[in-house]
Amino acid sequence: MPSFLLLEVLFIFLFSGVHLSHPLQEVHVSRETIGKISAASKMIQCSAAVDVLFLIDGSHSVGKGSFERSKHFAIMVCDALDINPERVRVGALQFSSAPRLEFPLDWFSSQQEVKAKIKRMVFKGGRTETGLALKYLLRRGFPGGRNASVPQILVVVTDGRSQGPVALPAKQLKERGVTVFAVGVRFPRWEELHTLASEPREQHVLMAEQVDDATNGLLSTLSKSAVCTAASPDCKVQPHPCERKTLETVRELVGTAPCWRGSRGTGAVLAALCPFSSWKRVFLTHPATCYRTTCPGACDSQPCQNGGTCVPEGLDRYHCLCPPAFGGEANCAPKLSLECRIDVLFLLASSAGTTPEGFLRAKAFVKRFVQASLSEDTRARVGVARYSGELVVAVPVGEYQDVPALLGSLDGLAFSGGATLTGSALRQAAEHGFGSAARTGADRPRRVVVLLTESPSQDEVAGPARHARARELLLLGVGTEAVRAELEEITGSPKHVLVYTGPQDLYHGIPELRRKLCSRPRPGCQAQSLDLLFMLDASASVGPENFAQMQSFVRSLMLQFDVNPDVTQVGLVVYGSRVQTAFGLDTHLARAAVLRATSQAPYLGGVGSAGTALLHVYDKVMTVQRGARPGVPKAVVLLTGGMGAEDAAVPVQKLRNNGVSVLAVGVGPVLREALRRLAGPRDSLIHVASYADLQYHQDALLEWICMEAKRPVSLCKPSPCLHEGTCVLQNGSYRCECRDGWQGPHCGNRSLRGDAPKAHGSRREPAGGQQPYPSQQLPSRPGSPGR
Numbered sequence: 001m002p003s004f005l006l007l008e009v010l011f012i013f014l015f016s017g018v019h020l021s022h023p024l025q026e027v028h029v030s031r032e033t034i035g036k037i038s039a040a041s042k043m044i045q046c047s048a049a050v051d052v053l054f055l056i057d058g059s060h061s062v063g064k065g066s067f068e069r070s071k072h073f074a075i076m077v078c079d080a081l082d083i084n085p086e087r088v089r090v091g092a093l094q095f096s097s098a099p100r101l102e103f104p105l106d107w108f109s110s111q112q113e114v115k116a117k118i119k120r121m122v123f124k125g126g127r128t129e130t131g132l133a134l135k136y137l138l139r140r141g142f143p144g145g146r147n148a149s150v151p152q153i154l155v156v157v158t159d160g161r162s163q164g165p166v167a168l169p170a171k172q173l174k175e176r177g178v179t180v181f182a183v184g185v186r187f188p189r190w191e192e193l194h195t196l197a198s199e200p201r202e203q204h205v206l207m208a209e210q211v212d213d214a215t216n217g218l219l220s221t222l223s224k225s226a227v228c229t230a231a232s233p234d235c236k237v238q239p240h241p242c243e244r245k246t247l248e249t250v251r252e253l254v255g256t257a258p259c260w261r262g263s264r265g266t267g268a269v270l271a272a273l274c275p276f277s278s279w280k281r282v283f284l285t286h287p288a289t290c291y292r293t294t295c296p297g298a299c300d301s302q303p304c305q306n307g308g309t310c311v312p313e314g315l316d317r318y319h320c321l322c323p324p325a326f327g328g329e330a331n332c333a334p335k336l337s338l339e340c341r342i343d344v345l346f347l348l349a350s351s352a353g354t355t356p357e358g359f360l361r362a363k364a365f366v367k368r369f370v371q372a373s374l375s376e377d378t379r380a381r382v383g384v385a386r387y388s389g390e391l392v393v394a395v396p397v398g399e400y401q402d403v404p405a406l407l408g409s410l411d412g413l414a415f416s417g418g419a420t421l422t423g424s425a426l427r428q429a430a431e432h433g434f435g436s437a438a439r440t441g442a443d444r445p446r447r448v449v450v451l452l453t454e455s456p457s458q459d460e461v462a463g464p465a466r467h468a469r470a471r472e473l474l475l476l477g478v479g480t481e482a483v484r485a486e487l488e489e490i491t492g493s494p495k496h497v498l499v500y501t502g503p504q505d506l507y508h509g510i511p512e513l514r515r516k517l518c519s520r521p522r523p524g525c526q527a528q529s530l531d532l533l534f535m536l537d538a539s540a541s542v543g544p545e546n547f548a549q550m551q552s553f554v555r556s557l558m559l560q561f562d563v564n565p566d567v568t569q570v571g572l573v574v575y576g577s578r579v580q581t582a583f584g585l586d587t588h589l590a591r592a593a594v595l596r597a598t599s600q601a602p603y604l605g606g607v608g609s610a611g612t613a614l615l616h617v618y619d620k621v622m623t624v625q626r627g628a629r630p631g632v633p634k635a636v637v638l639l640t641g642g643m644g645a646e647d648a649a650v651p652v653q654k655l656r657n658n659g660v661s662v663l664a665v666g667v668g669p670v671l672r673e674a675l676r677r678l679a680g681p682r683d684s685l686i687h688v689a690s691y692a693d694l695q696y697h698q699d700a701l702l703e704w705i706c707m708e709a710k711r712p713v714s715l716c717k718p719s720p721c722l723h724e725g726t727c728v729l730q731n732g733s734y735r736c737e738c739r740d741g742w743q744g745p746h747c748g749n750r751s752l753r754g755d756a757p758k759a760h761g762s763r764r765e766p767a768g769g770q771q772p773y774p775s776q777q778l779p780s781r782p783g784s785p786g787r
Helices: 003-015 031-040 063-078 111-119 130-140 167-175 190-196 211-223 355-373 403-411 422-432 462-470 481-491 503-507 510-518 544-558 591-599 610-620 649-657 691-709
Strands: 021-027 044-046 050-057 088-095 099-103 152-158 179-184 205-207 228-230 236-262 269-294 309-312 318-321 342-349 380-387 391-395 446-453 473-479 497-499 530-537 568-575 579-583 634-640 660-667 685-688 726-730 733-737
Touching (some): 021 205, 031 309, 050 130, 063 111, 063 152, 063 211, 088 111, 099 111, 130 152, 167 179, 167 190, 179 190, 179 211, 190 205, 205 211, 342 355, 342 510, 355 380, 355 403, 355 446, 355 503, 380 403, 391 403, 391 422, 422 462, 422 481, 446 481, 446 510, 462 473, 462 481, 473 481, 473 510, 497 510, 530 544, 530 691, 544 691, 579 591, 610 649, 649 660, 660 691, 685 691
Parallel strands (some): 050 152, 152 179, 179 205, 342 380, 530 634, 634 660, 660 685
Antiparallel strands (some): 021 236, 044 228, 236 269, 380 391, 568 579, 726 733
């Protein structure tokens, strides 16, 4: 064969398998309208008497994937149908080389049954004989249907690539009054879909790949004939511009190249310039009109403020995607306006270590905070200062005309560079930062310094921070991970620090900062029954001065509780050279006596063992026989410098297993690993930088105690049964099963020789009192007459 003939054959082979068109259909509307179309498709219901038959293409040209999408579309339509023998009946027929009835219209009487059967339909494969399937319906009618007594709707789901004629049988079906919807899948042939569909064709030709849009289109057309109705009378069928796109492969002339052509007569070979082409895919668009139902949306009134984006959730609900500064607020509105009465000084690091970019980030943060939090009726006042080597107050607290004037002053604040002397800036801010705003007495609002820095300080910060806190300033820190530890030391608490990784992360912290600015210490659990024990490290590693600070801290905590036998019982254990119970849970019946006894607790010195002290609490303090009340939450607070805690992990777990919550408070610049192991599954651990900073962690400790006071408890933990008796829960109470030789409600009486061992029951309610018995006096519980 001549070479040029072989080349021609090769080209024909390569391009014969190329798909010549790839059509698509989409509605040309905004994203918001697409959301409304999708939502409305779930708001339309069809309850009129009607027979609906799905004719689903199961041929190889459709493929298994598109067949599953066809099933999904049918199921979505069924969600809108009130399937009932007297109202809507549904059937399904699959076709390929031949039609196959999946189920007739009178087989199922509920929506769940129909959807389940459609899901179980199995792909057949074979040729696309759409015409044969239509002729089947012409001969037999709708299987199980009600014939012409009710409207008949045929939903043909196909790629429109029939291997036989479809025009005549489709025409005959429509002449018999059958309404035909042609729904395309994969890459449908639009001409055939138009041939199949009823008039007007634009309202009866759909695309199953966009399932919400196709469902809406089908139901919208049916709603015009009163078969279907929308949930709201305000919903309307409206025309929308739509477009059918055809991705076509076209041949394009690129140029010419030398080629050789032979002559059969002479055998000569002639050289010539031959054209050569490339194949290119281009979109051809065909404008159309699509009719879809849309309902008034919850976002139509534009409820989201300050640049927020409204996201509808059905007809009457929505949520707002807010800019970072307004996150967490309803409708992205600056709800807070800092309702608390407060003076705030923002202290911005402007040193070389922070860099100009970091300084600009801090300025932007303050500007967003001001925009989100200040209004005409706010009771908060703001000031701004920057520092490097010296403190410069750019805007004294409260000394600005209005918010725009404050923002203008912020814009004019320039980067200075230089050393990072945070300690010096804190001292100056405490003494001079609030200027004329520093009123005295009850008239003075809460004063807060918000420190923003990305650079570690080059001078000492602990002393100036204590000086600022001593002047009743609340210190809050905002910075990167690199300065987290320093900010915690400055503020005195991890809860007073906001750490960010980037600008957006920083802006997301604005709502949290507003909450911290207006938060107030919570009172103790005044109405909660609680057995509360404090354990103080009185060893030489702590020292007498620090021990005195721990005593003072515990006394301030006790002021938050209603100490009496029916509500809160308080005990105290100290440990060092030995373990000593300063006073038990049932020793003092009033708060004044507890406060006096706490002040009198001895400093022991020596080497302390937290593990030994915890075992002492387990055996001799936190027991029913020593004053603990059955059915009442129990908590132990351990305050220690961290030395001697290496043996404490097992005793702590022993207490927790016995229904006692344990919180470890570790004091010191470094949190020892032995203390970390005491945290338990609920992270019951607080780290305090110094003993002087204990007061700044009172809120966190109270929050933990009150949370533990609300946890469910067991009447059998700790066990009220003596002499190794077994506590058994029974009908909201408990009973004690005694060992040989013991008897009585709590196994406290020796049984007479010869008596058979018995299991004694005792009706015990969580709020009831216990009755004493001869060998052991048990404490009363909340609700008892008292002691």
